[in-house]
Amino acid sequence: MEKILVTGALGQIGSELVPILRERYGVDRVVASDVRMPPRGDDGPFEFVDGTNPRQVQDVVQRHSIDTIYHLAALLSAIAEQKPQVAWEINMGSLYQVLEVARRNRCAVFVPSSIGAFGPSTPKDDTPQDTLQRPTTMYGVTKVAGELLCDYYHHRFGVDTRGVRFPGIISHGAPPGGGTTDYAVEIFYEAIRHRHYTCFLKPDSRLDMMYMPDAMKAAIEVMEADTGRLVHRNAFNVTAMNFTPEEIAAEIRRHIPGFVIDYKVDRVRQAIADSWPHSLDDSAAREEWGWQPTFDLASMTRDMLENLERKLQVDI
Numbered sequence: 001m002e003k004i005l006v007t008g009a010l011g012q013i014g015s016e017l018v019p020i021l022r023e024r025y026g027v028d029r030v031v032a033s034d035v036r037m038p039p040r041g042d043d044g045p046f047e048f049v050d051g052t053n054p055r056q057v058q059d060v061v062q063r064h065s066i067d068t069i070y071h072l073a074a075l076l077s078a079i080a081e082q083k084p085q086v087a088w089e090i091n092m093g094s095l096y097q098v099l100e101v102a103r104r105n106r107c108a109v110f111v112p113s114s115i116g117a118f119g120p121s122t123p124k125d126d127t128p129q130d131t132l133q134r135p136t137t138m139y140g141v142t143k144v145a146g147e148l149l150c151d152y153y154h155h156r157f158g159v160d161t162r163g164v165r166f167p168g169i170i171s172h173g174a175p176p177g178g179g180t181t182d183y184a185v186e187i188f189y190e191a192i193r194h195r196h197y198t199c200f201l202k203p204d205s206r207l208d209m210m211y212m213p214d215a216m217k218a219a220i221e222v223m224e225a226d227t228g229r230l231v232h233r234n235a236f237n238v239t240a241m242n243f244t245p246e247e248i249a250a251e252i253r254r255h256i257p258g259f260v261i262d263y264k265v266d267r268v269r270q271a272i273a274d275s276w277p278h279s280l281d282d283s284a285a286r287e288e289w290g291w292q293p294t295f296d297l298a299s300m301t302r303d304m305l306e307n308l309e310r311k312l313q314v315d316i
């Protein structure tokens with residue numbers, strides 16, 4: 001039976017992954033951890049663990065007999081551009097400590113990479129699984145280095161490292177943590193509350209996206225995949241849809257006819273978006289472990305609006 005540690009568990013992805021893992025494997029078999037304290041009423045084991053602190057990571061793995069780590073602690077793209085030195089320390093520092101503890105304790109490790117691991121010289125359309133990766137952001141630098149480090153720990157030490165390159169993740173639970181695709185979450189809150197959203201990216205900025213239930217499916221399925229079928233192991237391209245701010249606004253307008261979008265472009269985040277692909281080719285994930293997303297733009301938009309209407313208690 002698996003005993004799982006999730007680092008960075010209180011973030012946008014972790015706060016949804018932990019309950020799903022607990023439902024699947026049992027509440028006591030999933031230890032959530034973060035450098036923040038959980039909200040009151042959260043049940044299930046929780047530990048304060050700074051991923052960059054080798055003693056804290058080793059201690060929690062040993063005390064709970066952990067054999068699988070979902071390592072989610074990181075600074076996201078926009079925040080990492082504001083604090084590049086801190087981003088290096090957290091993103092690379094925590095990954096190195098987690099991989100070292102995994103090596104010594106024979107743990108499997110899931111590490112999410114990102115579309116941020118690509119750069120301006122990467123082919124933008126149908127971006128291949130194996131291609132040029134010369135990112136121009138600190139986030140991207142840590143993601144490419146992370147992908148390589150995970151590959152290294154697998155072929156050099158036999159650590160069962162696996163991962164996917166997530167696109168922008170859209171969800172109605174915990175707010176996003178400061179990424180370039182956050183607009184695709186904010187737009188829903190503002191559409192419901194004010195019928196108006198000012199977008200920080202240009203109307204035609206096309207990026208890959210995925211609804212949270214599909215992100216959960218990808219993380220769990222790649223970890224449960226038959227090892228013998230995995231050729232790539234780390235950093236599988238996965239995607240579910242791609243759209244521009246203009247296109248998602250049009251889809252929201254089908255449900256909220258008076259919705260208005262305007263634009264005040266943020267130079268830093270626009271430059272990041274311009275350096276990323278428009279659409280990923282995720283055929284390796286489909287072939288090697290049967291990846292298949294469930295939600296497209298229309299079904300994601302309907303589900304987001306229904307859930308946020310309930311959460312914000314506003315009729316649309």
Ligand SMILES: NC(=O)c1ccc[n+]([C@@H]2O[C@H](COP(=O)([O-])OP(=O)(O)OC[C@H]3O[C@@H](n4cnc5c(N)ncnc54)[C@H](O)[C@@H]3O)[C@@H](O)[C@H]2O)c1
Pocket residue numbers: 007008009010011012013014033034035036049050051052071072073074075076090094112113114115165166167168169170175176177178179181
């Ligand atoms: N959300 C997305 O759209 C997206 C897209 C691609 C990849 N990813 C990747 O998925 C992972 C999780 O992303 P997220 O959106 O949940 O991020 P988030 O910013 O919402 O959450 C990150 C969590 O890590 C915690 N943390 C920060 N420093 C820490 C440290 N030193 N030790 C332990 N915890 C620490 C934070 O408190 C936070 O709860 C990251 O690796 C991110 O790069 C996310």
